[in-house]
Amino acid sequence: MTETTDASAAQSSPHQPGHPRLTKAVIPVAGLGTRFLPATKAIPKEMLPVVDKPAIQYVVEEAVGAGLNDVLMVTGRNKGALEDHFDRQWELEQALEAKGDRNRLERVQAATVLADVHYIRQGDPKGLGHAVLCAAQHVGDQPFAVLLGDDLIDPRDPLLTTMLQVQAERGGSVIALLEVPRDQVNLYGCAAIEGDADADGAVVKVTDLVEKPAPEEAPSNLALIGRYVLHPAVFDVLRRTKPGRGNEIQVTDALHELAGMPADEGGGVWGVVFRGRRYDTGDRLSYLKAVVQLGEEHEEFGAEFARWLRSR
Numbered sequence: 595m596t597e598t599t600d601a602s603a604a605q606s607s608p609h610q611p612g613h614p615r616l617t618k619a620v621i622p623v624a625g626l627g628t629r630f631l632p633a634t635k636a637i638p639k640e641m642l643p644v645v646d647k648p649a650i651q652y653v654v655e656e657a658v659g660a661g662l663n664d665v666l667m668v669t670g671r672n673k674g675a676l677e678d679h680f681d682r683q684w685e686l687e688q689a690l691e692a693k694g695d696r697n698r699l700e701r702v703q704a705a706t707v708l709a710d711v712h713y714i715r716q717g718d719p720k721g722l723g724h725a726v727l728c729a730a731q732h733v734g735d736q737p738f739a740v741l742l743g744d745d746l747i748d749p750r751d752p753l754l755t756t757m758l759q760v761q762a763e764r765g766g767s768v769i770a771l772l773e774v775p776r777d778q779v780n781l782y783g784c785a786a787i788e789g790d791a792d793a794d795g796a797v798v799k800v801t802d803l804v805e806k807p808a809p810e811e812a813p814s815n816l817a818l819i820g821r822y823v824l825h826p827a828v829f830d831v832l833r834r835t836k837p838g839r840g841n842e843i844q845v846t847d848a849l850h851e852l853a854g855m856p857a858d859e860g861g862g863v864w865g866v867v868f869r870g871r872r873y874d875t876g877d878r879l880s881y882l883k884a885v886v887q888l889g890e891e892h893e894e895f896g897a898e899f900a901r902w903l904r905s906r
């Protein structure tokens with residue numbers, strides 16, 4: 595059973611005629627966030643503010659922007675702050691209303707009306723693959739998107755929309771691929787591909803995947819970033835996937851199996867090459883850079899912040 599926060603949003607979706615409309619997004623937020631301790635001792639890392647919104651709100655906005663307004667968060671300990679953020683805050687809203695502070699009131703209410711948000715608990719954080727498997731009953735037998743809060747994608751770069759289109763046209767599962775320096779592939783899942791990954795938005799066939807390989811063993815320098823559109827066949831694969839790297843059940847290992855399965859069994863993995871604006875919030879240094887980058891772009895005070903940074 596999942597719990598639900600009541601909200602709604604009518605958005606356009608990249609729906610292809612003849613294909614069922616894909617509406618569900620799964621956002622796993624049950625990780626321990628050890629790289630951010632002690633900041634993440636009492637709150638999930640997805641609730642850390644990036645300029646003036648928690649990271650998770652950017653991610654839900656991205657899902658809704660791509661037409662996915664049914665959002666399932668796979669939570670663990672400390673889920674209270676997440677639920678509160680997407681729920682009404684009557685006292686606060688009334689106080690702002692009484693003050694006539696429409697601007698802040700709208701900002702407070704924005705997260706509440708964004709999407710239909712559901713929650714399910716993972717129990718033991720046994721890995722990203724296990725978190726995705728927790729979504730099986732909610733998702734059913736339709737393809738679905740998975741978005742990780744570690745990666746924020748600039749709304750001007752519609753990566754998820756492209757991935758949904760590729761899934762609708764070609765079937766199977768779709769991953770996002772980012773070229774990284776070879777000595778950093780060991781931080782990511784890594785893909786072997788057929789074809790040319792030169793252009794932004796290029797679609798390539800993925801032939802193999804390996805989680806956090808040593809640079810000398812990596813099949814390429816194409817790293818998986820935190821956006822997936824998965825065929826529901828992934829659930830059966832995850833049920834039989836043994837713990838891998840870090841003794842965790844890895845989505846990358848399930849994708850490795852899907853890449854070798856026939857299309858009529860839900861197999862096949864496609865990669866969309868991404869060269870757009872991505873803000874990594876997964877560790878402390880990247881997070882600081884993301885806050886500065888997005889701070890400089892803030893419509894209200896970005897220019898002043900940029901001037902101040904330069905003056906230092």
Ligand code: UTP
Nearest residue numbers: 622623624625626627628629719720721722725
């Ligand atoms: P990470 O690998 O970044 O792990 O998970 P983490 O525990 O959150 O962070 P560190 O490495 O300890 O600092 C990627 C995403 O998968 C979720 C996390 O919440 C994060 O969004 N996740 C991971 C789960 O939901 N459950 C898990 O068992 C593992």
